[in-house]
Amino acid sequence: MALTVSELLTLLRLREESRHVFVGGSPVDGVRRIYGGQLLAQSIMAMGQTVRDAHRLHSMQGYxxxxxxxxxxxxxxxxxxxxxxxxxxxxxxxxxxxxxxxxGASSFQTQEGVHERLPSMPAVPSPEQLPSEADFFANEANLLERRRSHVSLIMQLFERRSEQWRPWLDPGVRAPVNGLWCRLREPCGDDPLLCAAVLAYASDLDLMTTAMRPRGYGAMDSHARSASLDHAMWFHAPVRPDEWFYYDMTGPCAMNNRGLGAGALYQDGRLIATAMQEGLMRVDDE
Incomplete structure (x- = not known):
């Protein structure tokens, strides 16, 4: 089942069942386990609907x-x-x-102060100069049918381009660094809470796999089993996820089958958000 952007936005707009209690669902696309980014985004929407409009999301964390x-x-x-x-x-x-x-928990703040200092993004090629996800993985596309993955959800919803793609099978040992351009395939409007939720949705997929790159296993390797354990995110400036943003990722350390991923998200040349996540990877023959 293909998931459209409009269906994703409907999914994120939870129904309020009673005061401060909301209900929602998930897309059924062949993967039984809920995508972690969906839980992050829906939780942000649930918490954000209970605060005053003047209070804007600036941080969240969850397990x-x-x-x-x-x-x-x-x-x-x-x-x-x-x-x-x-x-x-x-x-x-x-x-x-x-x-x-x-x-999970989130903090919201009113706008205050005039001091602003946001780092500039690294020097990287523009998205138009880089291969798209669909083009790079065209020869492996059959793997999405044979081994259902949340990768297919992201590919349906976001256009992504990178010079650091690696094969889904047998990628070899790589340094724990990654970077990609990303944008939602359709407009999502300018609601700041919804835009932050969509950014959190997109941020989940690649952090842990970046940290695990030195282990040499690909995203579709049947011998490796992975899961997100926790996720933290800080929102520094407004974002429009339907316009290009750059996700710069590293994997600072790994221990006890856990890998720590750190990500910086940039738009219009400046830092807009920071994300960190610890994930689990177990390998059958280790």
Whole structure:
């Protein structure tokens, strides 16, 4: 099943069941486990709908507690931890029936101050100069049918270009660095909460695999099993995810089958967000 951008945006706009309690669903596309970026984005939307309009998201963090099942509805219970004049803090518990799937927290702040310092993005080729994801993986496209992956969701929703693509099978040992241009394939509007949620959705897929590149396993390797463990993100400046942004990633360390990924997101030449994630990779023959 193909997922369109409009369907994604509908998916992220959760239905309020009662005060500070929201319900939502997942696309069913052959992968039983819910994509982690979806839980991040929906949690941001749930928490953001409980704060005043003047309070804008500036940070979030969360833990993936149990794998989510795409066939079952999700329940988002939001707790107002702090309701201040300048800051609001929210906590969310995401569950399916009685099973806890995700826990997270976010902080929101009113606009204040005039001082601004945002680093410039690294010097990289423009997206028009780089191969698209679909073109690079054309010879491996059959793998998406044989081994369903969340990669297919991202490819349907986002146009991505990079000079650092690597094969899905047998990529060999690589340095833990990665970088790609990305933009949503259709307009998403200018709602700042929704734009931040879409950015979080896109940020999940590549951090852990970047950290694991020195192990030499590809995204479709049947011997390797991976999962996101936690995710933190800071939103420095407004973003339009339907316009090109650059995601610069490194993998600072790995230990006990865990890899730490760090990412900086840039748009219009300046840093707009920072993301960090720890992920798990287990290999059958190790």
């Amino acid at each position: 993936f507690v149990h794998p989510g099942d795409v066939t079952r509805p999700l329940r988002f219970e939001v707790q107002a931890v702090r309701e201040g004049r300048n800051f609001s803090t929210r906590h969310v518990r995401v569950s399916q029936d009685e099973r806890l799937v995700f826990i």
